[in-house]
Amino acid sequence: xxxxxxxxxxxxxxxxxxxxxxxxxxxxxxxxxxxxxxxxxxxxxxxxxxxxxxxxxxxxxxxxxxxxxxxxxxxxxxxxxxxxxxxxxxxxxxxxxxxxxxxxxxxxxxxxxxxxxxxxxxxxxxxxxxxxxxxxxxxxxxxxxxxxxxxxxxxxxxxxxxxxxxxxxxxxxxxxxxxxxxxxxxxxxxxxxxxxxxxxxxxxxxxxxxxxxxxxxxxxxxxxxxxxxxxxxxxxxxxxxxxxxxxxxxxxxxxxxxxxxxxxxxxxxxxxxxxxxxxxxxxxxxxxxxxxxxxxxxxxxxxxxxxxxxxxxxxxxxxxxxxxxxxxxxxxxxxxxxxxxxxxxxxxxxxxxxxxxxxxxxxxxxxxxxxxxxxxxxxxxxxxxxxxxxxxxxxxxxxxxxxxxxxxxxxxxxxxxxxxxxxxxxxxxxxxxxxxxxxxxxxxxxxxxxxxxxxxxxxxxxxxxxxxxxxxxxxxxxxxxxxxxxxxxxxxxxxxxxxxx
Numbered sequence: 001x002x003x004x005x006x007x008x009x010x011x012x013x014x015x016x017x018x019x020x021x022x023x024x025x026x027x028x029x030x031x032x033x034x035x036x037x038x039x040x041x042x043x044x045x046x047x048x049x050x051x052x053x054x055x056x057x058x059x060x061x062x063x064x065x066x067x068x069x070x071x072x073x074x075x076x077x078x079x080x081x082x083x084x085x086x087x088x089x090x091x092x093x094x095x096x097x098x099x100x101x102x103x104x105x106x107x108x109x110x111x112x113x114x115x116x117x118x119x120x121x122x123x124x125x126x127x128x129x130x131x132x133x134x135x136x137x138x139x140x141x142x143x144x145x146x147x148x149x150x151x152x153x154x155x156x157x158x159x160x161x162x163x164x165x166x167x168x169x170x171x172x173x174x175x176x177x178x179x180x181x182x183x184x185x186x187x188x189x190x191x192x193x194x195x196x197x198x199x200x201x202x203x204x205x206x207x208x209x210x211x212x213x214x215x216x217x218x219x220x221x222x223x224x225x226x227x228x229x230x231x232x233x234x235x236x237x238x239x240x241x242x243x244x245x246x247x248x249x250x251x252x253x254x255x256x257x258x259x260x261x262x263x264x265x266x267x268x269x270x271x272x273x274x275x276x277x278x279x280x281x282x283x284x285x286x287x288x289x290x291x292x293x294x295x296x297x298x299x300x301x302x303x304x305x306x307x308x309x310x311x312x313x314x315x316x317x318x319x320x321x322x323x324x325x326x327x328x329x330x331x332x333x334x335x336x337x338x339x340x341x342x343x344x345x346x347x348x349x350x351x352x353x354x355x356x357x358x359x360x361x362x363x364x365x366x367x368x369x370x371x372x373x374x375x376x377x378x379x380x381x382x383x384x385x386x387x388x389x390x391x392x393x394x395x396x397x398x399x400x401x402x403x404x405x406x407x408x409x410x411x412x413x414x415x416x417x418x419x420x421x422x423x424x425x426x427x428x429x430x431x432x433x434x435x436x437x438x439x440x441x442x443x444x445x446x447x448x449x450x451x452x453x454x455x456x457x458x459x460x461x462x463x464x465x466x467x468x469x470x471x472x473x474x475x476x477x478x479x480x481x482x483x484x485x486x487x488x489x490x491x492x493x494x495x496x497x498x499x500x501x
Contacts, residue, residue: 006142008166009048009085011173011210013139016045019186019213026217027074028230036131039074041213043133050134051082058113058127062087062140065109065149067124069093069102069116071220072196075129077206079115080196084147084166087140088113091149091161092197097473105151109161109371143167149371150199150297152414161371162297164199171323171364172203172300173211178322179307183238183268186213190238193219193227193245199301200271200412204293205240214238224248228260238266242411243274246290247442250281257285264288270295270302271412272444273400276314283312292317294398296386297414298367299324303359304398316397323364326398328357329385356391356401360384406497408437408445410475415447417497420478423471424449424464429457434487435478436500446479450500453483 015024020042030037039047060066066088070076083090091109093102099121106114106124113125120126141147148164176183183204184190190209194201196218209216217234219227222245230236239261246269249257261267267282270293283289294317295301303326306318320326362382369377378384387407390400408415417435424433432452440446449468453459461481468477488499 006166007084007139008147008169008207009052009081009139011170011207012041012045012048012081015210015213016041022186022213023215024210025074025077026215026234028217028219029071029073037074044078046133047078047131048081048085049137050132051078051130052086052137053134054130054132055082055086055088055113055127056137058125060086060088060113063089063146064113065089065091065111066113066115067091067093067102067106067109067111068197069095069097069114069118070129070197071095072192072194072201072218073220074131074218075117076196077216077218078131079129080202080206083115084141085137085139087145089146089149091151092202093151094195094197094473098471100471101473104159105161108159109149109151141166144368146368148199148202152297163368163371163374163377164297164300165368168300168365168367169203169207172302172321173207175321175323175363175365176204176208176302177211179305181307182212183266183307184208184212184214188212188214188237188266189217189234190214190240191217191219191227191230191234191236192240193222193230194240194242194412198271198412199297200240200242200295203301204268204270222248224252225260228252228256231260231264232262235263237263238268239264240268240270241290242271243269243278243444244272244411244442245269246274246278246282250278250285254281254285257282258287261286261288267291268293268305268307272409273317274444275441278441279312279314294318294388294400296388298384298386299361299363300365300367302365303361306397309395309397313397316393316399318397320361320398321363325362327360327383328390328392329360329383330357356389359386359388359390359398359400361386406436408435408447410437410440410445410447411443413473413475415476420447420449420468420472420476423468424451424478426471427459427464427467429454429459429463431455432487434495434497434500436497438480438501440479443475447476448500449478449481450487451481451483452485452487459483 024041024044025039066083147166149161267290289312293305304318308319420435437445488496
């Protein structure tokens with residue numbers, strides 16, 4: 001591109017201008033149906049124009065929030081770009097989220113429009129997604145205007161809305177495009193079977209592919225064998241994924257995996273740690289290494305990648321992208337390594353304690369604070385302390401050790417213990433509960449609940465799980481429940497979660 005675009009939707013306009021007849025989207029869920037399943041860049045752009053005009057006619061004005069509750073699909077892609085082209089702020093919502101969780105997001109964001117193929121909620125105006133083409137619509141909003149309001153779980157009270165500006169999202173796309181060898185190129189065919197409502201699927205997935213002109217093959221959900229079929233049918237060359245996907249791949253016969261991924265030359269993983277033995281199994285079966293990265297919703301999202309290192313490095317998430325600065329700081333922000341309580345570190349990391357600290361990040365890809373007032377964003381010098389704890393090895397690659405804020409990451413989705421503990425505590429048979437993340441080869445981490453029952457109470461693991469399933473999104477529901485007579489506390493009464501891990 002000749003100039004940095006100001007509105008995220010300009011990425012699409014430029015792709016349509018440069019390669020109008022190139023294949024942009026293939027929606028695997030629509031294959032074999034009467035619905036159109038393949039769009040050129042010109043058709044994609046025209047559909048976005050049509051929907052942007054439709055949203056404006058429905059009353060969407062600059063700065064209005066529009067919730068997008070759709071699976072990974074052409075409908076999501078068209079809807080997202082239409083909202084931001086019309087000047088709205090897209091609020092992506094999981095199609096699987098229970099109604100109370102969606103209602104909380106709609107209320108907190110003040111959304112005036114909900115684009116969904118499902119049921120409407122409350123007083124928010126509902127629209128079905130559409131594909132009707134339209135004439136060119138000028139993009140409204142740019143730069144520091146907010147393009148996306150992406151929700152992450154809050155430790156207390158309502159979830160927090162991360163304000164991502166056009167500037168932040170476009171900066172991360174630009175930073176990713178500076179990585180060599182390239183993450184994606186115009187001749188690539190990328191399969192996205194990760195959620196587009198998550199910033200990982202949206203940024204390094206849809207936006208990066210649009211910026212490079214790579215063909216995007218969309219699948220609403222991941223199934224290992226079905227995905228191998230898509231890879232073979234569409235001759236996929238690039239596959240962004242999460243550890244759970246690669247764990248399922250690694251469980252398949254090596255010959256089947258190698259044949260299914262024979263056209264794929266770029267495998268990337270993010271959102272959670274990838275188990276070294278899974279990485280090794282993939283390489284052995286395919287001859288291709290999996291490159292790992294690290295990021296946050298607040299960084300739009302990629303911070304580091306082993307692509308920058310130049311080779312997959314087990315246990316490491318690599319080095320910062322071009323244009324991203326990273327340093328380790330004390331809890332008060334001083335740029336000196338922090339010494340952690342040895343009792344709160346796994347033995348694996350004892351030799352690294354001297355260089356361990358909180359990860360702080362600075363770059364044009366940083367968010368604008370939390371909705372609605374921009375609180376707790378980057379400091380006056382542009383630094384944002386992530387709360388993640390890590391160390392740098394002798395090569396300068398980042399290794400993550402723990403999270404200072406007890407955050408649990410399940411397949412890239414944030415789970416804060418307090419939210420799950422509140423749900424468990426609603427059961428009258430529960431005297432006290434604590435929730436921690438435990439290592440899981442499939443999802444990176446899994447939620448574990450440790451419960452102290454009321455004296456004489458009869459309570460089963462399934463009862464706890466079933467209750468949580470009615471209150472929480474699936475990835476927040478405890479995978480395991482352990483019953484104990486008491487929980488470990490510090491002398492000041494603080495729960496010692498690390499002892500439970």
